[in-house]
Amino acid sequence: MMKVHLHGVGVAGSGLEGWAACREVLAARAPWSGQALRVPAPAILPAAERRRCNAASRLALAAAEDALAGCEWPLAELATVFTSADGDGAVTHALCESFAAPEPDVSPTQFHNSVHNAPAGYWGIATKSKRPSTSIAADQDSFAAGLFEAAVQATLDRGPVLLVAFDLPLPHPLALMRPRSHDFAAALLLSGEPRGRPLASLALRLEPGAAPSALPAGLGALADNPAARALPLLSALAHGGTAEIRLGAVGARQLAVRCER
Amino acid sequence: MRPLFVTGLSIASALGAGLERTFSALREGRSGLRQNDFEPFPHPTWIGRVEGLESAPLSGEFARFDCRNNRLAQLALAQDGFEQAVARARERHGAARIAVLLGTTTSGILETELAYRRGAEVESLLAARDYAATHGMFSLTEFVRRRLALEGPAATVSNACASSAKVFAQAQRLIEAGICDAAVVGGVDSLCLTTLYGFRSLELLSESPCRPCDERRDGISIGEAGGFALLEKAPRAERGAVALLGYGESSDGYHMSSPHPEGAGALLAMSDALARAGAEPQEVDYVNLHGTGTPANDRAEDAALHAVFGDSTPASSTKGWTGHTLGAAGIVEAAVSVLCLERGFRPGSLNTERVDPALRARVALESEQRPLERVLSNSFGFGGNNCSLLFGRAA
Numbered sequence: 057m058m059k060v061h062l063h064g065v066g067v068a069g070s071g072l073e074g075w076a077a078c079r080e081v082l083a084a085r086a087p088w089s090g091q092a093l094r095v096p097a098p099a100i101l102p103a104a105e106r107r108r109c110n111a112a113s114r115l116a117l118a119a120a121e122d123a124l125a126g127c128e129w130p131l132a133e134l135a136t137v138f139t140s141a142d143g144d145g146a147v148t149h150a151l152c153e154s155f156a157a158p159e160p161d162v163s164p165t166q167f168h169n170s171v172h173n174a175p176a177g178y179w180g181i182a183t184k185s186k187r188p189s190t191s192i193a194a195d196q197d198s199f200a201a202g203l204f205e206a207a208v209q210a211t212l213d214r215g216p217v218l219l220v221a222f223d224l225p226l227p228h229p230l231a232l233m234r235p236r237s238h239d240f241a242a243a244l245l246l247s248g249e250p251r252g253r254p255l256a257s258l259a260l261r262l263e264p265g266a267a268p269s270a271l272p273a274g275l276g277a278l279a280d281n282p283a284a285r286a287l288p289l290l291s292a293l294a295h296g297g298t299a300e301i302r303l304g305a306v307g308a309r310q311l312a313v314r315c316e317r
Numbered sequence: 318m319r320p321l322f323v324t325g326l327s328i329a330s331a332l333g334a335g336l337e338r339t340f341s342a343l344r345e346g347r348s349g350l351r352q353n354d355f356e357p358f359p360h361p362t363w364i365g366r367v368e369g370l371e372s373a374p375l376s377g378e379f380a381r382f383d384c385r386n387n388r389l390a391q392l393a394l395a396q397d398g399f400e401q402a403v404a405r406a407r408e409r410h411g412a413a414r415i416a417v418l419l420g421t422t423t424s425g426i427l428e429t430e431l432a433y434r435r436g437a438e439v440e441s442l443l444a445a446r447d448y449a450a451t452h453g454m455f456s457l458t459e460f461v462r463r464r465l466a467l468e469g470p471a472a473t474v475s476n477a478c479a480s481s482a483k484v485f486a487q488a489q490r491l492i493e494a495g496i497c498d499a500a501v502v503g504g505v506d507s508l509c510l511t512t513l514y515g516f517r518s519l520e521l522l523s524e525s526p527c528r529p530c531d532e533r534r535d536g537i538s539i540g541e542a543g544g545f546a547l548l549e550k551a552p553r554a555e556r557g558a559v560a561l562l563g564y565g566e567s568s569d570g571y572h573m574s575s576p577h578p579e580g581a582g583a584l585l586a587m588s589d590a591l592a593r594a595g596a597e598p599q600e601v602d603y604v605n606l607h608g609t610g611t612p613a614n615d616r617a618e619d620a621a622l623h624a625v626f627g628d629s630t631p632a633s634s635t636k637g638w639t640g641h642t643l644g645a646a647g648i649v650e651a652a653v654s655v656l657c658l659e660r661g662f663r664p665g666s667l668n669t670e671r672v673d674p675a676l677r678a679r680v681a682l683e684s685e686q687r688p689l690e691r692v693l694s695n696s697f698g699f700g701g702n703n704c705s706l707l708f709g710r711a712a
Contacts, residue, residue, distance in 0.1 A: 177700025
């Protein structure tokens with residue numbers, strides 16, 4: 057059992073532009089439009105990097121920035137955990153297409169954007185942070201694996217840890233292997249010790265069996281996006297009180313979370 | 318931190334499968350690099366290729382995981398009594414108390430790349446693939462977790478060329494937090510077009526076998542490898558008493574594909590590994606460098622190394638033997654470090670003729686047979702990730 061404190065929440069995705077808007081949808085005060093999000097290049101990046109940065113990094117950093125409005129720690133002091141099942145499929149596709157050409161011409165920017173930890177790299181450049189950063193992948197359970205790692209770090213090191221989960225639709229023909237309709241990213245700022253007034257506390261444990269909690273009503277279209285496994289937790293936060301949720305597998309067991317707000 | 322004992326270890330690289338072949342090649346100064354004969358590629362380069370993967374498909378219940386990367390994982394798992402060591406650990410601790418944490422950067426992307434090269438056939442080829450079990454980043458970890466019948470926490474770590482070093486840090490945290498009693502760590506990366514063309518596009522691919530720290534160094538030689546370590550709190554009779562004594566992780570926060578010029582992040586990672594172990598720099602007998610052979614990496618790493626160790630601690634890169642195995646570099650060089658400690662051997666820098674006079678740390682050219690107590694291994698990667706691991710004999 058681990059207990060961590062939640063200090064910030066960020067969201068970026070189709071029909072969910074920011075945590076404030078997402079909360080309205082989760083509380084059934086607004087309908088989910090499902091409209092594709094146009095994510096601007098992150099203002100936090102230097103101009104040259106803003107031009108180079110890929111779609112996955114833009115989405116991930118949008119959620120991160122949303123979670124950190126009013127953050128009590130200097131951004132360079134946050135350890136980070138990024139998690140994603142598939143990274144940036146558009147970059148994978150562009151590279152594979154270029155290999156298929158008679159004379160392959162690969163862009164160096166595409167290549168460095170192809171690493172799974174590209175969003176973490178851009179985040180580091182934006183904040184000039186020297187703090188450790190870990191980039192995780194665990195297929196459909198990437199959110200649970202990322203939250204678990206972030207909670208372990210926060211518990212042991214006591215300091216703040218920013219978790220960012222993101223996944224995007226893949227272009228054709230990669231989509232034949234892995235269909236997905238919508239962008240979604242969520243960010244959580246966690247710490248092992250509370251500072252100021254945390255939004256909630258999360259008690260995490262691994263338990264046998266059981267499927268993850270269902271997505272909130274009306275948001276089922278996001279079910280094929282692994283990062284959207286965060287939504288049951290976000291729904292509990294939007295509704296307040298105490299909730300028990302299961303967020304996906306970590307190894308052979310489920311990550312169960314008791315959320316108290 | 319509390320030492321974590323290396324109670325199982327296995328490796329497969331261009332030096333061959335298993336620790337014995339690896340150590341013989343190191344001792345005899347025999348490189349595993351060869352001229353590229355992997356896939357048609359219009360630029361001359363040398364590679365560290367693992368023999369026999371083409372004719373060793375995964376079968377039975379594991380057939381759905383079949384791809385070059387998982388074949389290499391299977392080859393490494395079968396070496397050095399590793400599966401047996403894990404089976405014994407499973408009996409001691411229970412399957413749910415052993416984590417599986419593995420690094421990779423390109424997983425099973427090769428088969429997707431080759432499908433794209435087949436023109437109109439690409440759609441039917443991709444539609445027939447099990448994405449999660451082959452192309453996906455988690456494919457390696459899920460394959461290995463099932464193969465070893467483990468049920469503890471599992472994750473792929475993909476932090477470029479620091480991936481399979483960072484998993485040691487992650488394992489230490491899980492064990493320290495009381496969530497696990499043991500962990501299987503390591504990583505696998507296999508040859509593919511993404512890395513050949515990608516490093517070429519950045520002008521980081523050498524046309525000759527890589528020459529780390531040489532004044533004429535001009536880039537990397539890409540290699541493929543897989544390796545695993547079993548980490549536990551208590552030593553076992555099967556292996557010596559070599560343990561992970563400390564780790565350090567940091568970010569550069571500087572550039573996507575170039576290291577911080579003064580090695581600021583690398584310095585933090587090395588210092589943190591020493592601090593966590595309660596060790597002084599002069600207690601380290603040898604540093605296994607990240608030492609890729611690119612002008613920028615070796616210069617930045619040297620600056621950091623000199624700041625921590627001055628010019629007395631011998632350091633070398635073993636990438637002249639294996640090539641740069643990218644996401645597997647951390648585990649390959651961790652395995653080399655453990656071998657060196659167990660067998661009293663300090664490798665030189667193979668292929669390096671004249672050390673760049675601009676470098677200030679002590680780069681060793683010749684190998685040497687002598688007892689070692691502590692070895693530090695560096696792994697750095699794109700996105701500005703740094704990880705240093707300190708291995709040694711624990712009291």
